Amino acid sequence: MTDQIDTKTMAEQPQMDQEARDAAKRLETYEFGFHSDIEQEFAPKGLNEDIVRFISAKKNEPQWMLDWRLKAFRLWQTMEEPDWAKVGYPEIDYQDAYYYAAPKQKETLKSLDEVDPEILSVYNKLGIPIAEQEVLAGVEGARKVAVDAVFDSVSVATTFREELKKAGVIFLSISEAIREYPDLVKKYLGKVVPQQDNFFATLNCAVFSDGTFVYIPEGVRCPMELSTYFRINAENTGQFERTLIVAEKGSYVSYLEGCTAPMRDENQLHAAVVELVAMENAEIKYSTVQNWYPGDSEGKGGIYNFVTKRGLCQGARSKISWTQVETGSAVTWKYPSCVLNGEDSVGEFYSVAVTNNRQQADTGTKMIHNGKGTRSTIISKGISAGRSDNTYRGLVRIGPNAENTRNFTQCDSLLLGDECGAHTVPYIEVKNPTAQIEHEATTSKISDDQLFYAMQRGLDEEQAVALIVNGFAKEVLKELPMEFAVEAQKLLAISLEGSVG
Amino acid sequence: MLKIENLHAEIDGKKILNGLSLEVNAGEIHAIMGPNGAGKSTLAYVLGGRPGYEVTEGSVTFDGQDLLDLAPHERASAGMFLGFQYPVEIPGVSNVQFLREALNSQRKYRGEEPLSGGEFLKLAKEKAGLLKLDMEMLKRNVNVGFSGGEKKRAEMVQMGILDPQFAVLDETDSGLDIDALRTVGEGINSIMRTPEKSVLLITHYQRLLDYVKPDKVHVLAKGRIVTSGGPELALQLENEGYETVAA
Ligand SMILES: Nc1ncnc2c1ncn2[C@@H]1O[C@H](COP(=O)(O)OP(=O)(O)O)[C@@H](O)[C@H]1O
Numbered sequence: 001m002t003d004q005i006d007t008k009t010m011a012e013q014p015q016m017d018q019e020a021r022d023a024a025k026r027l028e029t030y031e032f033g034f035h036s037d038i039e040q041e042f043a044p045k046g047l048n049e050d051i052v053r054f055i056s057a058k059k060n061e062p063q064w065m066l067d068w069r070l071k072a073f074r075l076w077q078t079m080e081e082p083d084w085a086k087v088g089y090p091e092i093d094y095q096d097a098y099y100y101a102a103p104k105q106k107e108t109l110k111s112l113d114e115v116d117p118e119i120l121s122v123y124n125k126l127g128i129p130i131a132e133q134e135v136l137a138g139v140e141g142a143r144k145v146a147v148d149a150v151f152d153s154v155s156v157a158t159t160f161r162e163e164l165k166k167a168g169v170i171f172l173s174i175s176e177a178i179r180e181y182p183d184l185v186k187k188y189l190g191k192v193v194p195q196q197d198n199f200f201a202t203l204n205c206a207v208f209s210d211g212t213f214v215y216i217p218e219g220v221r222c223p224m225e226l227s228t229y230f231r232i233n234a235e236n237t238g239q240f241e242r243t244l245i246v247a248e249k250g251s252y253v254s255y256l257e258g259c260t261a262p263m264r265d266e267n268q269l270h271a272a273v274v275e276l277v278a279m280e281n282a283e284i285k286y287s288t289v290q291n292w293y294p295g296d297s298e299g300k301g302g303i304y305n306f307v308t309k310r311g312l313c314q315g316a317r318s319k320i321s322w323t324q325v326e327t328g329s330a331v332t333w334k335y336p337s338c339v340l341n342g343e344d345s346v347g348e349f350y351s352v353a354v355t356n357n358r359q360q361a362d363t364g365t366k367m368i369h370n371g372k373g374t375r376s377t378i379i380s381k382g383i384s385a386g387r388s389d390n391t392y393r394g395l396v397r398i399g400p401n402a403e404n405t406r407n408f409t410q411c412d413s414l415l416l417g418d419e420c421g422a423h424t425v426p427y428i429e430v431k432n433p434t435a436q437i438e439h440e441a442t443t444s445k446i447s448d449d450q451l452f453y454a455m456q457r458g459l460d461e462e463q464a465v466a467l468i469v470n471g472f473a474k475e476v477l478k479e480l481p482m483e484f485a486v487e488a489q490k491l492l493a494i495s496l497e498g499s500v501g
Numbered sequence: 502m503l504k505i506e507n508l509h510a511e512i513d514g515k516k517i518l519n520g521l522s523l524e525v526n527a528g529e530i531h532a533i534m535g536p537n538g539a540g541k542s543t544l545a546y547v548l549g550g551r552p553g554y555e556v557t558e559g560s561v562t563f564d565g566q567d568l569l570d571l572a573p574h575e576r577a578s579a580g581m582f583l584g585f586q587y588p589v590e591i592p593g594v595s596n597v598q599f600l601r602e603a604l605n606s607q608r609k610y611r612g613e614e615p616l617s618g619g620e621f622l623k624l625a626k627e628k629a630g631l632l633k634l635d636m637e638m639l640k641r642n643v644n645v646g647f648s649g650g651e652k653k654r655a656e657m658v659q660m661g662i663l664d665p666q667f668a669v670l671d672e673t674d675s676g677l678d679i680d681a682l683r684t685v686g687e688g689i690n691s692i693m694r695t696p697e698k699s700v701l702l703i704t705h706y707q708r709l710l711d712y713v714k715p716d717k718v719h720v721l722a723k724g725r726i727v728t729s730g731g732p733e734l735a736l737q738l739e740n741e742g743y744e745t746v747a748a
């Protein structure tokens with residue numbers, strides 16, 4: 001399988017800004033070595049303790065944060081990249097990549113004319129306004145306009161911030177939070193996903209670029225859906241993103257991550273970490289639409305997405321719900337999980353993963369039942385087309401003290417064509433006999449009967465495929481917040497264009 | 502309106518239609534009867550443009566245009582409707598969503614304005630009422646969990662909403678009880694009995710023809726029309742069977 005994707009190493013990405021390379025080159029040959037010179041905009045290629053120090057210094061981080069990063073880095077050096085997932089990709093040379101670049105490094109384009117017409121056509125199909133398209137594509141000077149476009153107007157953004165402040169909600173970039181709320185960050189960072197959790201998470205701990213911090217105080221129902229969309233001006237956070245959301249007793253928050261439009265990104269390797277903590281009676285709803293560049297039809301140039309997402313249901317009757325629509329990336333390695341410690345706490349995982357062409361997705365969830373009366377639901381819908389590979393990998397673990405727990409798992413796979421693969425790999429570990437576990441799995445092909453029926457009523461082939469696929473994914477899509485659901489539907493259709501017939 | 506000449510068609514290299522000719526004028530209802538396996542459903546699929554049904558010879562003109570040249574959705578938009586012998590289930594897609602999307606897609610093809618949600622619901626309600634189908638059924642997923650009779654009535658509601666010029670109804674009467682048969686028969690008349698529209702009614706039984714009076718009756722056997730006549734032919738078939746009449 002490793003020969004499926006012939007991708008250049010990250011440093012050879014043609015998009016990499018020449019200026020960035022030159023700057024980095026100069027640093028590499030800097031005769032006094034490279035010492036946290038925070039005047040520099042770029043860290044040279046490769047990863048060592050100095051690079052970690054540089055990143056931390058660039059962000060004005062306190063000593064404890066630097067120490068934390070360094071500890072992670074030392075750990076990471078002793079770790080091996082995992083190889084158990086059903087994905088194949090050329091070996092990644094971690095010393096041949098850049099780990100810090102100031103926002104400016106992003107290559108700017110003079111106008112939308114320079115953008116790949118395929119990407120533009122997707123923007124148009126999604127109905128994204130021109131101004132917003134320019135931001136997504138990274139057109140020079142588009143930023144200001146875009147903020148307006150995304151927010152509707154700057155004043156909306158301000159209103160939005162003020163309203164959150166009034167409610168006592170903290171919604172900041174993680175870098176800001178480290179400086180402004182060090183005690184809160186210190187208390188929770190790495191508590192759900194420990195530093196040594198896995199190779200990619202540990203790497204993230206050492207070099208995370210930026211991300212989001214959300215804190216919902218006791219009893220507060222966050223007055224609006226929080227979206228990274230609103231933070232589109234926080235640039236260059238995509239590669240090693242770090243998110244931490246804490247919901248205190250009896251609070252509620254719905255968080256939307258991602259964007260339906262395919263983001264241009266010169267960084268091929270993405271390794272994000274997301275940690276959620278829900279206290280007693282708190283609920284966190286985390287929705288993702290991931291549509292990073294999947295590579296061309298042969299899989300060249302696509303993003304590798306190695307994500308660690310985990311939620312801790314700490315308090316009794318707390319609830320964490322993950323909903324994801326994954327259509328992008330060349331390689332996806334992602335298992336949003338719930339650790340159900342609180343009594344009667346609830347974990348949910350709703351997923352649609354679409355793979356087309358040469359895409360590979362190995363995704364699923366872990367539901368770890370430690371508390372009594374804990375419940376979890378897993379609904380996974382895999383859609384494979386082209387010559388792609390789509391694997392559901394899930395673990396349901398019932399601990400010895402978890403009395404009367406329940407899990408329901410349903411994994412459905414839909415195949416479009418004969419050359420794609422769908423795999424279901426459920427692991428079930430039960431250490432308490434009172435557990436009730438149900439697992440259902442189906443695999444079906446999109447049926448000629450359905451396609452012809454829909455076409456006979458007036459839908460063209462692509463509309464017919466989209467309709468049937470959306471129907472297949474309905475149980476998951478209905479979990480998405482309204483405005484996201486509409487975009488996600490369109491996205492499914494676009495991702496599967498040309499996959500039938 | 503529809504002119505089929507010397508139609509030959511095959512599936513997977515197996516010849517099913519062998520020189521079938523048939524002409525249906527505007528305002529006419531024709532019944533097609535014939536033994537199992539004669540090729541009746543195949544004819545319906547060929548008219549609908551189902552992939553895999555290959556026309557090897559002959560022509561079909563519909564409203565002056567070459568029907569065989571059009572993709573299935575284009576035929577639908579041009580006014581060709583197929584009532585399926587076995588209506589298909591589409592999980593996760595409600596009838597309302599399905600039909601609104603289908604209708605607006607047809608309208609777009611014809612250069613007409615799309616119907617708004619409100620306008621569509623009003624139309625759907627009217628047609629459902631005509632077929633005595635509860636609106637709640639239309640909010641459910643397409644044919645999922647519908648009884649045989651409900652599927653056939655829903656099929657006719659779809660026809661009412663899409664308002665075709667030409668309908669090929671493939672054994673729409675099978676699986677219906679007496680009352681449903683009457684409802685469906687009356688529904689067909691009210692939707693399709695106009696001077697501009699035509700119907701090709703595939704059936705095994707005289708009883709539907711009691712409600713929907715055919716102008717002509719044809720017997721299809723071994724992939725071609727072997728006999729044609731007036732409504733009396735259907736009665737004769739019912740009494741004597743295909744063996745003697747089609748021989
Ligand atoms: N998909 C198929 N592949 C091969 N043979 C088929 C297929 N569908 C139908 N047939 C054959 O074509 C003939 C006509 O079938 P059909 O048109 O369904 O007949 P009718 O509707 O008159 O009962 C039958 O012999 C049937 O077995």
Ligand SMILES: [Mg+2]
Nearest residue numbers: 541542543586
């Ligand atoms: Mg038949």
